[in-house]
Ligand SMILES: Cc1ncc(C[n+]2csc(CCOP(=O)(O)OP(=O)(O)O)c2C)c(N)n1
C-alpha cells in the first residue's frame with residue numbers, strides 16, 4: 001500500500017486535458033510501510049560479513065569521536081559541539097555509500113560523516129573549535145563546508161548534482177539535514193528542483209525527534225517526513241536510523257538510483273539525539289529522562305554488536321580492536337586539540353575577495369601596525 | 378504603565394523578559410512567535426516562563442522557518458493582533474528578509490496608510506560571545522537602509538525594558554536588535570521609571586573634548602575608552618543613539634556642536650554601514666562647528682571571523698583612542 005494507491009490510473013472524467021489533468025504516476029513513491037530494518041531480520045544473512053564488520057568498526061570509533069569532542073568542549077578546547085551521539089549509524093552510512101567523486105553536503109551536526117569521508121578530525125572541527133571557518137579543502141575532499149543556516153545546503157547539493165549530470169559525469173550529491181530543517185523553504189525548493197531536473201541527489205533527513213527543544217509533533221503534521229517527497233514526485237524512503245545496515249542499504253540504493261539516472265530520493269532516518277542539542281543546551285528543560293533511557297536501549301552500537309555476535313560475525317577480539325582504535329583516535333584528538341592552534345590575524349583579510357580591495361589592504365596594515373605596537377609594549 | 382513595578386537587580390535578558398511579560402499581561406493582542414520560545418524559553422531565555430503563564434497560543438513554538446514566522450505574523454497583525462517575533466540569531470533572520478523588506482516595511486505605504494503592521498521583530502545581534510560562523514552578524518545596516526522599519530537597539534538594562542515596551546506599543550514595525558554580549562550585563566531595573574521613547578538618543582557621559590557616538594554592543598567599550606582617555610587628557614562624552622531609525626538628528630547635532638569633535642563607533646563593518654550615515658549627517662549639519670573630520674571606528678570590512686580571532690575585529694579601547702588622537706588637537 002502506498003499513498004498513491006487510491007489515485008486513478010486514467011484521467012478522471014471532467015478534468016481538462018493536458019497540463020491541468022491530474023498526474024497519474026503509479027510509481028510507488030512511498031515503498032516502505034514501516035521503517036526498513038535489517039538487523040534482527042533474516043535479511044542480515046545475505047550481507048557480506050566484511051561490510052557488517054566495517055560498519056561496526058566505524059560505529060565504535062565514531063562514538064568515541066563524539067565522546068571525545070564533547071569532552072573537549074568541557075575543557076574549553078572546542079567552542080561548541082553538536083554531537084551526533086546516538087546518530088552514528090546515519091553518519092557512518094552516509095560517508096560509506098559515497099564514492100570518491102561523489103559529494104557530501106553536511107550540516108553542523110555531521111562532522112562524523114565528514115571524518116568518515118577521510119577528512120582529518122582536526123580539520124573537520126576547526127569551525128567548532130573556533131579557529132577557522134572551514135578547515136578542509138571542499139574540492140579535494142568532495143565535501144562542502146559544514147552548513148549552519150538550516151537547509152540552505154540542500155539546493156547547493158541539487159545544483160552540484162545537476163552540473164555533474166550536465167557534464168556527463170557520474171557524481172552523486174548527498175545532502176544531510178535534520179527534521180527541523182525540513183520546515184525551511186530552501187528544503188522544499190531543493191526537493192522540487194531536484195525532481196524537476198532529475199538531479200542525481202539524495203536527501204538524508206535524520207529525524208532525531210527534536211529541533212533543539214521543539215519536538216517533531218510541533219514541526220510537522222505530515223504522517224512522516226518521507227511523505228514530503230511525494231508532493232515533489234520523488235520516492236520517500238523510511239528507515240530505522242539506528243540500524244546501520246538498513247541505513248546503508250537504503251542510502252546505497254538511493255545513490256545507485258541517482259547515479260543511474262533515476263533521479264533524487266528523500267530518505268527519512270528515524271533516530272534520536274542522545275545528548276543535548278549542543279553542550280550549551282539544557283535538554284532537561286524539554287524532555288524526560290525516561291525517553292532518553294528508552295532510546296539508549298535502541299542504541300545503534302548496541303543493536304549492531306548484539307546482532308553481529310548472534311550471527312557469529314563478531315568476536316571479543318574484533319570488539320577490542322575497534323575499541324582500541326577509538327581510544328587511539330581519542331588520544332590523538334586530545335593531543336592535537338590541547339596544542340594551541342596557529343592563528344594568523346592577517347588571514348582575516350586574505351580571502352574576502354580573489355584580490356583584496358584597497359580598503360582591505362589598508363585595514364590589514366592598520367591591524368599589523370596595532371599588533372606591532374602592542375608587541376613593543 | 379506596568380502592572381508590576383519594582384526595583385531590582387536584573388540582567389538585560391531578565392529585563393527583556395519582564396518587558397514581554399508585563400506587556401502580555403496588559404495587552405491580550407500581544408502574541409509571541411518563534412523557534413524554541415515556548416517550553417525552552419528561547420535559546421537566550423528571553424521568553425522564559427511566558428508559555429507557562431500565557432499558554433502556547435500566546436507564546437508559540439513555530440515550525441522552523443523564519444519566512445513562515447514573519448509572514449504568519451503579518452497575517453496576524455492584519456487581523457488585529459500585535460505579534461512579537463523572535464529570530465533566534467542575527468544571521469538566521471535572513472530567510473525572513475523578503476517578508477520584512479517587501480511586506481513588513483512597505484505595507485503602510487502600499488495601502489496609503491490603511492494597513493499598518495505593528496510587528497516587533499526581536500533579533501539577537503552582534504559578536505563578542507565566541508559564537509561560531511553565522512552567530513555574530515551585525516545586520517543593522519540592512520534594516521536601517523530599508524524605509525518603513527524602525528530600528529531600535531538598547532545598550533542598558535533599563536532601556537532593554539523601556540524600549541521593548543515602546544517598540545511593541547508602536548504602530549510601526551520595529552526591528553528590535555538585542556546586543557547578545559550584553560544579555561548578561563546587570564543593573565538596577567525600575568520598571569516604572571524605565572520609559573524610553575523610540576527615536577531619542579541619550580548622553581551617557583558628559584565631556585568637553587569630543588563625543589563618541591555609539592549604540593548597542595559598543596556602548597560599554599566606549600564608556601571604558603572615555604574613562605581611559607582621561608589619562609591622555611581628553612574629556613570624552615558618550616552618546617547612545619538607542620534608535621538608528623528614527624534617527625535623533627537634534628540631540629546628536631546639539632552634542633557635536635557643543636564639543637566640536639566626534640568619533641562614531643560600532644562593531645558592524647564600516648563600508649556602507651550606519652556609521653557612514655551618521656558621519657555624513659553630522660558633517661552636513663555641523664560642519665562649521667567641527668574642528669576635525671568625523672572619524673569612524675568599526676569592525677573591518679570582512680565576514681565575521683572565527684571566535685579565536687574576533688578580538689582583532691571588534692573595536693576596542695585602543696582603537697577608539699587611536700581615532701581620538703587623530704582629531705587634529707594640535708591645530
Ligand atoms: C535558518 C536557521 N534558523 C535557525 C537556526 C538555529 N538552529 C540551529 S540548529 C536548530 C535546530 C535544528 O534542528 P534539526 O533540523 O532537527 O537538526 P538537529 O539539530 O536536530 O540535528 C536551530 C533552530 C539555524 N541554524 N538556521
Ligand SMILES: [Mg+2]
Pocket residue numbers: 178179180206207208209210211212
Ligand atoms: Mg532534529
